[in-house]
Amino acid sequence: MTAPSHTDRARSFDAAAAQYAANRPSYPPALFDAIEELAGRPLTGARVIDVGAGTGIATALLRARGADVLAVEPGDGMAAQFRDTNPDIPIVRGNGNALPVATASADFVTYAQAWHWTDPAHSAPEALRVLRPGGALALWWNTTPLDIPWHAEQAVRIERRFGAHPAVEQNGSGARAALTDPTGRLAFTACRVRWSRRVPIDTHLANIGSHSIFLVHGTEASTAFLTEEKQLLLTAFPDGIIEETYDVDLLVATTS
Numbered sequence: 001m002t003a004p005s006h007t008d009r010a011r012s013f014d015a016a017a018a019q020y021a022a023n024r025p026s027y028p029p030a031l032f033d034a035i036e037e038l039a040g041r042p043l044t045g046a047r048v049i050d051v052g053a054g055t056g057i058a059t060a061l062l063r064a065r066g067a068d069v070l071a072v073e074p075g076d077g078m079a080a081q082f083r084d085t086n087p088d089i090p091i092v093r094g095n096g097n098a099l100p101v102a103t104a105s106a107d108f109v110t111y112a113q114a115w116h117w118t119d120p121a122h123s124a125p126e127a128l129r130v131l132r133p134g135g136a137l138a139l140w141w142n143t144t145p146l147d148i149p150w151h152a153e154q155a156v157r158i159e160r161r162f163g164a165h166p167a168v169e170q171n172g173s174g175a176r177a178a179l180t181d182p183t184g185r186l187a188f189t190a191c192r193v194r195w196s197r198r199v200p201i202d203t204h205l206a207n208i209g210s211h212s213i214f215l216v217h218g219t220e221a222s223t224a225f226l227t228e229e230k231q232l233l234l235t236a237f238p239d240g241i242i243e244e245t246y247d248v249d250l251l252v253a254t255t256s
C-alpha cells in the first residue's frame with residue numbers, strides 16, 4: 001500500500017469531525033497561563049487568530065479566557081462542526097499558508113495541533129505579517145508521554161500496525177517546526193505542560209481513531225485494530241476507565 005500523503009492526512013479530519021469534537025482531549029488551564037507568561041501579555045482583551053481551529057476545542061478556551069478570537073479553518077467538515085458547536089464565535093475559511101486576515105491586526109496567532117499541516121515557508125511569514133509589533137505566535141501539541149508504560153506499549157502497537165503513532169510523531173515536531181522557520185525571525189521559547197483526563201475506554205478509542213493516521217487507513221483497518229486494542233485495555237483497566245496523560249508541547253515566539 002502506498003503511504004498516505006501529507007495532504008491526504010491534512011484533509012482527513014473533515015470526514016470525522018463529529019467524532020473529533022466528541023472525543024479529542026482539551027487543553028489544561030495551565031497551558032493558557034504558560035502562553036500568557038511566555039508572550040508577556042494577557043489573553044483577556046487580546047485579538048487572537050486561531051488557525052487550523054478544527055471543531056473549536058482551543059478556540060472556545062481562548063474565548064473563555066477573554067480573548068477576541070477569530071477562527072481560521074480550511075476544512076468543510078471541521079468548519080461545519082465548529083459552527084454547530086460554537087455558533088457565537090466567528091470563523092473564516094482559509095489556511096495558515098495564506099491567512100485571510102489583515103496585516104498587523106492580531107496580538108496572538110495560535111495553532112493548536114495544526115502548525116505541522118502548514119508549509120512554514122509560507123505560514124511563518126504569514127504569521128509575522130498578521131501580528132502587531134509585540135504580538136506572539138503560539139504553537140502547541142498534545143503529545144503522548146512515553147515514560148508512562150501503557151502509553152508506551154500502545155505506541156509500539158500502533159506504530160507496528162500503521163507505521164506511525166499519531167501523538168508520538170508530534171513529540172518533538174514543535175522543535176522541528178521551529179527549526180524550519182525560514183524567516184529566521186521566530187525565536188521560540190519552549191515549555192511543556194503535563195495533564196491528564198479520566199475517560200471511558202470507548203472515548204479513548206474514538207479519540208485515537210480520530211487521528212489522521214487512522215482516518216487515512218480506512219474504517220476496516222482502524223476498526224480491526226481498535227477492537228483488539230479494546231480487549232487489551234479492558235485487561236489493564238477492568239473498570240473500563242482509563243487515565244490518558246498528555247504533555248502539551250508549547251512554543252511561543254514574540255515579535256518586535
Ligand SMILES: C[S@@+](CC[C@H](N)C(=O)[O-])C[C@H]1O[C@@H](n2cnc3c(N)ncnc32)[C@H](O)[C@@H]1O
Pocket residue numbers: 010011013024051052053054055056057058073074075078094095096097111112113114117118119
Ligand atoms: C488536529 S486538528 C486541530 C484542530 C484544533 N485546533 C484542535 O486543537 O482540536 C488539525 C486542523 O488543521 C487543519 N488544517 C489542515 N491543513 C491546514 C493548513 N494548511 N492551515 C491551517 N489548518 C490546517 C485541519 O483541517 C484540522 O482542522
